Amino acid sequence: GENVEQHPSTLSVQEGDSAVIKCTYSDSASNYFPWYKQELGKRPQLIIDIRSNVGEKKDQRIAVTLNKTAKHFSLHITETQPEDSAVYFCAASLSGQNFVFGPGTRLSVLP
Amino acid sequence: NAGVMQNPRHLVRRRGQEARLRCSPMKGHSHVYWYRQLPEEGLKFMVYLQKENIIDESGMPKERFSAEFPKEGPSILRIQQVVRGDSAAYFCASSPAEGVREKLFFGSGTQLSVL
Numbered sequence: 001g002e003n004v005e006q007h008p009s010t011l012s013v014q015e016g017d018s019a020v021i022k023c024t025y026s027d028s029a030s031n032y033f034p035w036y037k038q039e040l041g042k043r044p045q046l047i048i049d050i051r052s053n054v055g056e057k058k059d060q061r062i063a064v065t066l067n068k069t070a071k072h073f074s075l076h077i078t079e080t081q082p083e084d085s086a087v088y089f090c091a092a093s094l095s096g097q098n099f100v101f102g103p104g105t106r107l108s109v110l111p
Numbered sequence: 112n113a114g115v116m117q118n119p120r121h122l123v124r125r126r127g128q129e130a131r132l133r134c135s136p137m138k139g140h141s142h143v144y145w146y147r148q149l150p151e152e153g154l155k156f157m158v159y160l161q162k163e164n165i166i167d168e169s170g171m172p173k174e175r176f177s178a179e180f181p182k183e184g185p186s187i188l189r190i191q192q193v194v195r196g197d198s199a200a201y202f203c204a205s206s207p208a209e210g211v212r213e214k215l216f217f218g219s220g221t222q223l224s225v226l
Contacts (some may be wrong), residue, residue: 001169021172034215043202044154089153091215097208098167099144099215103153 002027004092006102013080014110021105023090024072030092033066033073034099038087047088048075080109113138115205116185125226130144130190130197132221136205143176143186144215145171157201160186163203193225 001087003026025028034049063074066073075078076082090102116135125128136143143163146154156170160180180186190197193201
């Protein structure tokens with residue numbers, strides 16, 4: 001089955017700097033890769049996603065890149081703000097079935 | 112659209128009791144997923160259901176755990192004879208039957224505490 005790894009497990013950046021979180025997946029058939037943000041005590045919320053027919057997608061300060069050959073995808077957050085502090089999860093899925101999540105990255109944005 | 116609704120928000124059970132967790136998907140969604148999350152850990156897949164069918168239960172323990180999603184009413188995750196190790200946050204998520212089915216939306220979770 002699918003296995004998703006995520007690095008780093010914790011990340012601290014200064015406010016205004018960029019943050020990058022990387023994930024790798026094992027099943028080359030996976031074709032959908034969402035990213036979720038989970039604040040303490042709250043539900044995971046979808047922040048951005050990418051399908052396998054696209055190499056990059058951007059939404060304001062966040063972007064995701066996908067390298068199908070290497071089977072890895074990354075989340076990029078620019079101009080980080082304190083409210084970006086949360087746990088971020090990547091996931092891989094085959095056509096919306098059996099989402100497998102990475103272990104998460106705890107991002108701390110320091111003022 | 113009220114979003115994915117889970118109840119109860121918090122559930123306390125003593126060892127050996129039964130726990131019933133309910134999930135009402137978003138309007139128009141007929142796919143439901145259950146995930147378990149331990150403190151400081153990730154989301155572990157348990158079961159994937161469509162209306163009246165279990166599609167994938169590979170992540171759910173064979174004993175004591177069961178799930179259903181009837182034609183009418185919410186999806187239920189049932190844990191019989193709970194043990195302390197069952198204490199965790201249980202999240203339900205739903206996705207549409209048609210269109211952009213990959214979009215997965217989570218409920219607020221049920222925090223189960225076993226005394």
